[in-house]
Amino acid sequence: MKYILLALTGLLLSSCLKYQDIEIKGIEKVQTPRFENKELLIDIDVRINNVNPYKIKVKPSELQVYIDNDFIGTVFLDEKVVIRRKAENTYTAKLRGKMADGMLMTMMRVALKSQVTLQLKGELKGAVYGFPSKLDVDQQRVIETAQLKGLIKGLL
Numbered sequence: 001m002k003y004i005l006l007a008l009t010g011l012l013l014s015s016c017l018k019y020q021d022i023e024i025k026g027i028e029k030v031q032t033p034r035f036e037n038k039e040l041l042i043d044i045d046v047r048i049n050n051v052n053p054y055k056i057k058v059k060p061s062e063l064q065v066y067i068d069n070d071f072i073g074t075v076f077l078d079e080k081v082v083i084r085r086k087a088e089n090t091y092t093a094k095l096r097g098k099m100a101d102g103m104l105m106t107m108m109r110v111a112l113k114s115q116v117t118l119q120l121k122g123e124l125k126g127a128v129y130g131f132p133s134k135l136d137v138d139q140q141r142v143i144e145t146a147q148l149k150g151l152i153k154g155l156l
Helices: 002-017 103-113 144-153
Strands: 023-029 034-036 041-048 056-067 069-076 079-085 085-098 117-126 132-143
Touching: 002 041, 069 103, 103 144, 132 144
Parallel strands: none
Antiparallel strands: 023 041, 034 041, 041 085, 056 069, 056 079, 056 117, 069 085, 117 132
8 A cells, every 4th residue: 555655656757746847057167177096086066057956966976078079087976965946056066087088089189179069878876855866968069179178288
């Protein structure tokens, strides 16, 4: 009986929670990358608009990063980020990256281009009202190489 009640409660809550995608307005600041224990550490300030009537917790997750279809490494979000409800704010994501073999050659090629396709693949973990959730990510964006200038400079 209690399992049926639990299932109905979950069903009711899920129907009440209308989720709208959060909007990433842009990257405001990228800290100069630093290396520690053969890993790349970088802090990125991201402007995010959450139109939902509830806060969203993004839990530690990992994503694979590709530039122009070349795998360059895996990025880890090591600390949770809490996105406030019905607000547009800037959040700092503390990222740690493990670079793939041959990544430096890819970055040298990227430095010579004006635009590249950045792709992120993986799974983001989060929670809303304490209920865990996972979101499959497979996003591509064409970006100006100038936006990666600080990262490229730090690597080369």
